[in-house]
Amino acid sequence: MGTIHLFRKPQRSFFGKLLQEFRLVAADRRSWKILLFGAINLTCTGFLLMWCSSTNSIALTAYTYLTIFDLFSLMTCLISYWIMMRKPSPVYSFGFERLEVLAVFASTVLAQLGALFILKESAERFLEQPEIHTGRLLVGTFVALSFNLFTMLSIRNKPFAYVSEAASTSWLQEHVADLSRSLCGIIPGLSSIFLPRMNPFVLIDLAGAFALCITYMLIEINNYFAVDTASAIAIALMTFGTMYPMSVYSGKVLLQTTPPHVIGQLDKLIREVSTLDGVLEVRNEHFWTLGFGSLAGSVHVRIRRDANEQMVLAHVTNRLYTLVSTLTVQIFKDDWIRPALLSGPVAANVLNFSDHHVIPMPPLKGTDELNPVTSTPAKPSSPPPEFSFNTPGKNVTPVILNTQMRPYGLGLNHGHIPYSSMLTPGLAVPGIGATPGFRTNFTNLPGRYGTNNRIGQPRP
């Protein structure tokens, strides 16, 4: 609906929609606080910029950019509230979770670009150092510092908190880590604030303020103006150091990469999947983070020709579902189009159409009733004959499951015990026993393949 509306009136609806979304967000009481802080931030930034031009200090400018970054982070926070209320639209089928990531990425990159500007400006200032007026320098510093700290500590900024936790440690944090560890040795109470690692934003705010205080002191005492440029460079570098890991982390999410910390788990799951009965190969696995945290993925699973697709699909999905919430599994078989050497009229029937790509499968009646509980594809204690890839004339067994509905509670009741211990062979025996047709077919097969000049290879 929304898109059609947009399409009809493209001019008015952009701002209209923006206003509408804004109203939606503003309806939430939590966002009022953010809006209030945003308003304070704007005035504060305005004052700071004025003081920057009056003091002519580039270090204060660099520090003001941190305040502007705070504004961005507030906006990100607002966006994350908005995301919680939005449902996926047909166009943005994955939902808007990634907007949060994009907002984090954009604000960290913008902060770094601002730092780059500061570096450029200070390179020019090194050539010709202008005079710095210290009048408002200290005032500005403390206004900015108190405001930044106040914002950081009073607003729970979910996306930034997540990123600063998940991203790798910045060099600034590394350097402070030793210091804070020894400090916590003296005063153990501080360990909740300092110890795993300090909040990077608080850290950079404090460090920047410290640099500015030093600047103020040196200029007051010695009229040593170059220290202003130097501390501007220091603040810019610290900004880089703080923002870089976060932008790398969020950038990697945007690049649809597999997060490194889940690779171990994923590997384990994929190994489990590939040991399922009937699975020959797992390939084209793409796993990536959708927003912060939730994993999406798609995988192709190649199965034996005689394996039950739906069962394998269910088991693969079940395994991966614990980790990957948005999952698509494509099951494919090699040579499925080839005629099946099934006994009886089916084979002959299929053979007629073997060159055609649409094979009308004869509606087979279900040979046995397959109980979903007992259809566990576990490895039997005596393994069934293995089949090689692309074996011609392999047995396609179109298993037609019973179509009658089973009372749900039954499936649930049965489901617990056998499925949770799927790979134990002992429990799987009834599953095999329930499909006698399969067993006989399997046991007959190897002799047939022996004549087919291709002995079954062991499964990978």
Place this chain on the structure above:
Amino acid sequence: MEEKYGGDVLAGPGSGGLGPVDVPSARLTKYIVLLCFTKFLKAVGLFESYDLLKVVHIIQFIFILKLGTAFFMVLFQKPFSSGKSITKHQWIKIFKHAVAGCIISLLWFFGLTLCGPLRTLLLFEHSDIVVISLLSVLFTSSGGGPAKGGVLLLVLALCCKVGFHTASRKLSIDVGGAKRLQALSHLVSVLLLCPWVIVLSVTTESKVESWFSLIMPFTTVIFFVMILDFYVDSICSVKMEVSKCARYGSFPIFISALLFGNFWTHPITDQLRAMNKAAHQESTEHVLSGGVVVSAIFFILSANILSSPSKRGQKGTLIGYSPEGTPLYNFMGDAFQHSSHSIPRFIKESLKQILEENDSRQIFYFLCLNMLFTFVELFYGVLTNSLGLISDGFHMLFDCSALVMGLFAALMSRWKATRIFSYGYGRIEILSGFINGLFLMVIAFFVFMESVARLIDPPELDTHMLTPVSVGGLIVNLIGICAFSHAHNHSHGASQGSCHSSDHSHSHHLHGHSDHGHGHSHGSGGGGMNANMRGVFLHVLADTLGSIGVIVSTILIEQFGWFIADPLCSLFIAILIFLSVIPLIKDACQVLLLRLPPEYEKELHLALEKIQKIEGLISYRDPHFWRHSASIVAGTIHIQVTSDVLEQRIVQQVTGILKDAGVNNLTIQVEKEAYFQHMSGLSTGFNDVLAMTKQMESMKYYRDGTYIM
């Protein structure tokens, strides 16, 4: 004498080429003595040449040196008559060799004039093997002499020399012996230096009173420094091990350097010296400070130490003895060997990669051009002490960072897919385009702020310097625009003529031109040009607009005295940049947010409708289609089918339909009712079961024959 050595060496590879390491030392003694003597003579020659350099210009000195060396070597080696003929390709290589040799000797002798012979000897006379191992350890220069620049120069020349020798080793095999190569190379470098010397001797008046008196010192220098040293070195390196040769060679030369440093200006040696006392005014120049002596001793020691472990490191027998790893020096040596080989190769390979593809090649060439312009600007700015030029140079450098990022993105986007980047690196280009867009927005913002500040308080401008710089920048950027829009034209066929015509008209139709640029950028916004190139293009465009703005405002200020024109122009430019960036940012955002690709929207809609009509299909859910990178459009879809159809056929049909719609990375999950039953059996969570039940019920509903969708 030299002929004898030459003959020996020619015989050398036959007799001693396969020689084992432990040749009896008695046989080596004469070579060692010979080496020591030569090194001593070399020290003499270098001290001599230091004195000579006081009166003779360095170029002339090198020219004469090369001339003399070439003369003797051609005489002895007869490179033209003997050996196989040299191909054109080899001549080119010899030419390169000669150029490099000239540069190195220039650096060397220039360092000599700055540092004095003692320090030169200490710093420069290390053999390659020592230097290579020295560099593998952290190199700290303890030679802190009076002329820091000279020390740096010498170190640079030394590094050059080592690289040069390594590089020329292969060439010498090609050409047929190191001596032949040397002879030819010296000859070529004489020819190279000849015009320079002529120009020099015509333009500058020489300080030399009589060239005849200098013949004798020149001859000694030529013989001692160039010829004798070269021959003895080559013979010793054949007869002995390289490291041993280095160790024995460094002793006498440092010691003799110390001795000469002490006694060169002494009255006794004055009488022995062949040279007349033209430059004997200050006796303090060769004076030995304590630091020099200490550093000389350390140099000797370090040469000794470094030349021995490098030998051990090359053997590599120690690897495997210790269970926890190899000893440190062994590893260091290996690592250095590895990196010394791989760094040039790495540069070479990445250059090759850059030049392979059209996009990255263009960015690279433009980056080179931009860098060149920047450095010319910076250099000129430093030379003329013009602050405006320098700051403009910094600005250009700042802009170059965007280009560098674009280049890296273009390079990385071709990397193979890895475990982490499972779809490949193509998306980096989009991210880079996005960052470039942000960059431009930041630039626009800053320009805007600046111009607003200037609009309130227009400053007086000094315009005379601005015009040439901005015209230069404009030309550079116009070339860039032409190149990038040319690349763009190949894919889209936008207008190109206007670009060429605008190349000549930067002084007249400036406003028209800027309009053209703006229109062009919008044209590119619609197409599917890759985001990275669009970002780079917009960046170049913004720079062009900046230079145009500067020119226009300069003209307006000079003609009419409108100082308000400058902030107005920059305001206008800032808005233009901002407007032209918006489409780029919007497109990149859409891709990054995994939007349904707008250009495929209609096809995909049709495709989904077609999918619904497939026989046996009940419904589909979770259709996700997104553009991953310029070349990959990925999609996943879940499809529910009736129990009696074959899944693989459905997969095939759906794949066909979606491939036709432009999706090239597909995953299709085909679900039957059995799947939901299995899942409900498998899933342990209550909510999942509930969801599954709903799905199943809906499926059942469909199966009754009432297809809703």
